[in-house]
Amino acid sequence: MNEETELSGVEQQVSSGVALVETDAKCLQEIARQLGESVDAACFASLEALRRELAPGAPVVVVLGPSYGVSAELEQVEWLARTCPELGLILVVEELSTTVLQHAMRAGVKDVLARPDRAQLMWAVQRVADRLQLAIAPSLDDAPHLSDTPGKVITVFSAKGGSGTSVVAANLAVTLARRSSGTVALLDADLQFGDVAVMLKANLEHSIVDAAAAGGRLDPQLLQSLMARHEPSGLMVLPAPTEPALAEKIGTDDVRRIIEVLRTFCDHIVVDTPARFDDVVLTLLDSSDDIVLVSGMEVPGVKNLKLAVQTLRQLDTPVSKLSLVLVHANTKVQMDVRDIERALGLKAKVVIPNDTVVPVSLNKCVPVVIDAPRSPVTRSIEALADAYLPAPDQGKRQRRTMMSRRA
């Protein structure tokens, strides 16, 4: 296919509320591909071609490619902005200089982005659409499926570091994702040293920091675009910040908002936490439908968990929300399961054996439930996951796409 036919073939009606204009065919396709993962943008090879398709007075977000970042073309852009004030213009450039920025702003461009990634581009489109009070139509393929009932939040917590919390959280989430018909998310709320994304070899391009930075603009589509997909299981992962210092950028309102948005398109949200009670962890525990309490089988860990259970009870956490998971079973020196249950006033839901398959799988960055599918560790985690899944003969939840909800 030559460049000319490619260009004439992509000109369409602006039905989604977003248009893309770029004279260079390759560049047009590249930006269209980025946008296409989130929104059905109509593509045009020139401003004239765009104008022919515009409905008078209808607001449209127009993304202009790098060809429009030069003086001569910016004059045309200025003319477009003057004659069609209902358009919201965004300019994408290769490199951002003060001259281009000033000229673009004078021409009426609302935002200038230098080589944006998919999420940055979508944020800008969403921001400009908000200003135009325009609900943009998402691409059908990429629209998150909204659940009719809010997803369940399962927070995994331990009162002692190194107990196996992240191993349980990551493998529980992977198992739920493989066995459930709906979307399953794993949120890494160990904001300083979270490692579930590394455990799953997930893409670290975005993290919870980006989701928090979106503030009130965070919606299912934007959040989904910030999450990494664990391909072997289909699990969606929102990683912890890449640097411990970024943890302070995330407050209780942010995690509350992120959880609420996750509930709209995920059936299950598994949350990994650090071994401490801080405001963010307490907010997450309070927002959870279930709390998986992980403990080793030695006196100090059990003592800490007993204190944690007392604190949760003082905070009016219903005991029915608490599930005890004991890890590192079968070492000869450990406490007896019944003694631990009696001390905590909770019955263990599963007991996970101590097994080298766990560190071996961690070193391969493959979850143990995939790396050692027949191991007793995997069987225990599967038994835990089954407690959160409906019986196989129960009907699947009715789901509908974001498109049908908006329609």
Ligand SMILES: Nc1ncnc2c1ncn2[C@@H]1O[C@H](COP(=O)(O)OP(=O)(O)OP(=O)(O)O)[C@@H](O)[C@H]1O
């Ligand atoms: N069932 C198991 N058998 C053997 N080793 C295990 C098991 N579960 C966890 N481990 C080991 O325990 C260590 C800590 O696991 P993990 O990172 O899940 O704990 P954590 O509670 O999340 O720790 P942190 O407080 O650092 O977040 C890992 O090195 C892992 O290999």
Ligand SMILES: [Mg+2]
């Ligand atoms: Mg951990």
